Structures are given as C-alpha cells and as structure tokens.
Amino acid sequence: MKRFKITMAVVASAALLLSGCGGDPAGPRSDFDPNAPVTLDLAFWGNDTRAGFYQSAIAKFNEKYPNITVNSTFLAFPEFWEKRQIEAAGRDLPDVMQFDYAYLRQYSQNRLLLDLKPYLGKYIKTDGFTESTLGIGVVNGVTTALPVGTNAWAMFTNTALLGKSGGTPYAGGTSWDEYATWMGSVTKAGGGAVWGGTDPTGRIQNFEITLRANGKNLFDDAGAPQFTKAELTAFWSGGAQVRGAGATIPTKRLLEVAPKSGFGAGLTASELTWDNFGAGYAGDLGADASGLALAAPPVTKAGAKDLYLKPSMLHAIAANSEHPEAAALLVDFLVNSQEAGEVFGTNRGLPASSTHLAGVKLDPLSQKILDYETSIKDRLGQAPPVPVVGYGSIEEKFRQLGEELGLGTVTVEQAVDQFFSELDTILKK
Template sequence: MKRFRIAVAVAASAALLLAGCSSDPEGPRADFDPNAAVTLDLAFWGNDTRAGFYKNAIAKFNEKYPNITVNSTFLGFPEFWEKRQIEAAGRDLPDVMQFDYAYLRQYSQNKLLLDLKPYLGKYIKTDGFTESTLGIGVVNGVTTALPIGTNAWAMFTNTALLSKAGVAAYAGGTSWDEYATWMDSVKKAGGGSVWGGSDPTGRIQNFEITLRAGGKNLFNDAGEPQFTKADLTDFWNRGAHVRGTGATIPTKRLLEVAPKSGFGAGLTTSELTWDNFGAGYAGDLGIDASGLAITAPPATTAGAKDLYLKPSMLHAISANTEHPEASALLVDFLLNSKEAGTVFGTNRGLPASSTHLAGVQLDPLSQKILDYESSIKDRLGQAPPVPVVGYGSIEEKFRQLGEELGLGTVTVAQAVDQFFSEMETILKK
C-alpha cells in the first residue's frame, strides 16, 4: 500500500506536491500509554558520521524508552527534500524529521506538520529554550518545529592577516561608515594585495539588519515585503560610495577565486556572514581557531534589536503521525537531553537548548561562537517571520545583482527594478 501511495505521488504534478490536507491530532490523547510498543520513522540529511551520531543517540533514547523502536534513514540534502516532497504528496511523511528553515513555511502552510504547542511542557520540555528561540519555528501563530541549533549574523576577522598588515582589529558594532574607514585602512596597508572586506551591500542579510534597526523585517508573516524601492536604492547607493573608495575587494578579483570567498582565500581581513561558517573558513585558510576572531557586525542605530538567532536546523513531526506523543518524546530527547548533547557535540550547530548544550564539550571555535552569541544579547531581537516560500531564489537574485553592481554592468536604479520584478514573480507563485 505504501509503494502504491508513493507511485501515485511521483505521477502527481509538481504544483500539487504539497497541496494535501492533514489529519492533525487536536493534542495529546488522554489514554496515551507511554509503555506501549510503537515504531517511529526518523529522517535526517547528513553523512555516515551524522548517521553514527543518530544511531548512538537512539541507543541512549532506548535506555529510557525501550518500548519505542526508532527506524532512522538519511540522505544528502537535495535527495532528502526530493523524497519528502514525494511523501508529502502521498501524506506519508516520516513521524519525526530533521527540518530546514527554508522549507518550514511551505510545509506548515500546507498543514503537513504537527502543531507542537499542545505537547510543549508535558512531552517536550521548554526550560532550556529562551522565548525568542521557541518562537523560531512559529508559522502564522502555530509552532510547527523547534530549533536544534542556532546561529547569528556576525563578522569574522583574520587576526594573522591583520597583524601582518599592521592594522588594529575591527572593534565590532561600530557604524557602517566607521567600518568602511577601517576597511580602507586595511587596503592602504595591504598595498593592493589585501583588502578590508567585500562590499557589504551585496548580501541581503546586511540589508535585513539595516531594516530591522528601523523596526521592519524583510517580509511580514503574510509574506508581504516590508521595504520599498527607496529603501533598497538608499542601501545600494551606500555600496556604490564604499566601492568608489577602493576600500573593498574588486568583484572581478572575487570571481577569480570563487567558489572560495575573498576571506576564505586570504584576500580580505573581514567577512560578514553567519557565525557557523568558521569551520569552513579555518579549513580554507589552513588555520585553527586561534587565527579567527568573531565580533559584532556594524550597527545602523545604536541600541536597536537588529540581530536575531536563526536555526541551523530544526525538528518537526508529521501531522499524519499515528504516534504524536511518542514522536514528541523522541524530539524532546534529541533537542533537550544532555546525553544527546554529548553524542552530537556541535555536529548539528550550537545547541539551542541549554540542557542539550550542557552535554557538549566545545572545541575552541565553538566556544568562540558561544561567547560571541552571549556578547550580542543586547542586540538580539525576536526572530523575523519564517522565510517566505521562494526566499532562497530571492536571496540569490540579491547576490547576483550585488555582483553586477560591483562589476558596473547595471546601475543602482536598474538593479532595484530588476530585483522588485523578480521578487514579485517569485511571491506570486
């Protein structure tokens, strides 16, 4: 029967893949027997290393719940989501899933994920989460997922390269103009071989935190843009000014070292990105954590709550699970237990739950990330609404246009018009 449902799903058109309704339980059943024998399907993306971690974590879970059998499967990231879409069409999703933020709105709006609120506190402990991290997986007022780990927008600096250039480290949290001045000082000291950074207006996240400093998000919960063409024009014009000084690495030079970033290639001394990118940079540069520093990005308005915690990944439960209570117990263990923290370490990101984090032995780089996130607590605001469907394409269009602005192949006015046209097309799909 299961094979038949999947065959039907494969034949369905792409437009209907996520159009199914659900039989979402109204909440925990009064007659739930925690000792009854049940079998759960758990799906995650990753590699053999992560699969080994899950196997060990499930063994620890079974020490506490020997009656719950957990069958786990994993795939690479693209294949994982291809399979989920097929299962979604047949309303046959696994009981428990590792989940990606980019897909959360799509699956939530199509009623494919369990409303977790009735299970919070009783089956899934919330003591280890802050109010803001609990709100990360809320779509249209419904909690459909909980974060496994978090990361925040940050600035990495290459301390060895700065020392070689004889330039003091960036202080962190200054104004954007002061950051531009600092980048210019690096460029002058570098003599044409090292730059202070790349054009910050090429990343939509820098535009986002600029908007958040004024009390707006990129999109509201209804998926409507909260910025105007004038907002984006002003932002990209600032980039033109910085590029005009030569303080940032030329876009042509960046294209020459791609797919590495200018920072990963050792050509820039700073990079604005998510704080979990450190391991990749260390690998690209062939250095350890001592060669990297993490500090706060520039601020548009002093005292603004412009930064936020974003999930590295989440856990969700299928709305059609026959065992919502047992699934909730498994999610609780994977998110909150010290035992699971000891098993996974930071493989799934810096743990969002403090009780999970208590079991983790942090490596030097992870400790720097933890210290960084503690240092920006006063700038952390509520997470923005879960990304709109198609956000990845919108982000990529923003990046491409930033690149074209750097090459001088479009004007700011042309780039703004192109971005809004593309965004409106994506949002209408």
C-alpha cells in the first residue's frame, strides 16, 4: 500500500513535467551496424537479487553482441519513478526501461516512448507472442512497450486450511451467489477461526469483471468511465448483503493483521487477486503454502469473456534514445530469448513470450499458475484499454471506500457519491 501511495503522488506531480515533449525518431536506420561499438543505459526497479539476474542476462546478451555495452542501474519502485520523472522533464530517459502498466499511458501520450512497430519483426521477434499479448503495450494505436510477463485475475484457495477447518474446496467459475454461499459454509465450519473469504466488493477488479461480462470496460479508449452510479450501487449493495450474512472476515479483523491480507495470515480460505501474488502468499503462509491452489473467479454471465491477461511488467525504449536499433535488440533478448528465461525464471512474472517461457524451469507454484492461465483460455478476452492516467489513485479510493463500507462508517449511497466525485477530480487533472 505504501508503494501505491508514493507511486500515485509521483504520477500527479509529474503530469506537468511530462507534457509537451517532442516526437519519436522516424524509424530504424538502414545503415545500422550491430557490430559497431554502442553504449546503452538500462534501468529497472527491484533488489540485489533481480540486479544479479540482469547482470547475468547482460553477460549472455554480450556473447551475441560484444560491441553493445549495457550500463544497468536499479532502484526501489517509488524511487525508480521519481528519477524517471526528473529525466522525462529533461527528455533524458534511459535507452531501455523496465516499465509499469500504470505509467504506460502517461509516458506514451506525451511521446516519451519509442514507437516499436517499425522494429517489430526485424529487431524484435514477435512469433512468441499472441495477438492479445502484443496488444497489451498499445496506446492509442501505437506499440510503446512489450510485456515481459503476464498475470490474470484468479481465485487463490488454501486447501490445507480447508482440510483443517472442515470446509469443502471451491469448484471455481460459479456464480457470485454460489461463491457467497460457499464462503458462508466455510465460515460456519471454521467456527470463528477461519472465514470463507474477504468481501469481494472491496476490489475494483471484481467490479471490472462484472462489467466485462456485460460487454463493458471500466474506461473506454478515450479514458471515459463506462459504468454508472446505478451499476456501482448495485455492486456495493451486494457486498453489504454478503457481509450481513457473516460469510466474510470482518474488516476490523483484517486491519489487525495488516499489512498481510486475511488469506496471507491464514484466516481466510480464499482470495481474489492477480495470480502472480502466489509467491507472496507462499512466503506469508510458510509451511501451509503447500495447500495453495488456483481456481477461476465467479462469473456474472455464462460464456463471458470477462478475464484478460495483464502485464506484470513491460520493457520500453525511450524516444530520446540515440541507439534505438541496439536498444531493440536488447529488448528482444530480454523478452524473447530462452537464455534470459533460464536466468530470470519467473522473477518478472510468468513469461509472456512462449520462446522466453521455453527457457524457464518452473517451480511447482509457477506451474500451477501456468496451468491456471491455460484453464481459463475460454474466458480470456481482449485486454481493456491501457489504464487512464491516475488509475492507481482510482483503484486506491475504491479500496478505501470498500474498507469504510466494511466498517460501517459510510452508506453505499455515500460511498458511490464520494467515488464519483474523486473520479471526476482525477480524470480532469
């Protein structure tokens, strides 16, 4: 949560600095020589472990391109974006950057990122990507980034906890009412020590998939909301009914175990979240992590294409790069090569490129995630438009109001009014 608040503060303060920047280079040079000496700057967020992976990958890249020197730097996530903000103002971004989805529209619309289309197929191979995953990095019809890894909205369950409490496994892909009934049965079996889950109406992604089941996204391509006050009122009213039935863990109990979630603390048997949260849950649960399982989330309408693949992170090239062809070769290696797959494993998420995935030795949990994403293929639709500028603040406001609804400090009508007021303020910035 701290990462989120700092991140959105950076986005807000960067808006003016990023506006009015120039355009991209015309495209690849016909006289590019991959054997000519070139130096590239590569920036990513992470820790010493990830830095070690990048150094190993760069060494393998240099076996192919010994004359391309890559200078890499890394920072923690908030500091990474603070530095990019300063560089963007001076149009001096690193050649290649690890990129976050929440920032892609902002940097793309201000023409700070290279249009990759002229480089696709020539310097960056695309045969490992599906049409859907290639579309993830497209903003206003322009490809400005490529996904490194993907994840999907999922239901995590703890079969070990269910076994101890006497609950039955969740079948997956039920209706929302059936899921609420299942949570109630687990809570009853848990006798006050285990709950079936957390109120799902506290997460904007659950609202999103109910909209997508009816052919809508949260926002359209122009950034306008595609939902009404009536739709949000109905969604949050449903949460009040579930909470009132005692099926979900009380919000006060969740606050007591924060920053862990109820699922990570071993108090709930299910949790709806992105499937790449599995490693974090495994760390939180320790010995009980062997019971981690994934199932499809509840569905609003049978046959709906309500789920989609979201990038865990992306790679982009700065429009100000003096060596876009060499940068494109580096991006290709980092997102496509089996050699990089062998180095990184799933550190950057489940690989989006099949050629990259071929080099990864999957651990048992990563295999479960891959199996899960394969199992939901019939529910996967086109990814929604790239998040609007300020989406992180919108998501956080939704979560905060969901928490207040759980505590009973606001009514559904008050929460809806507050959310739309905040939404209007953010979208007008």
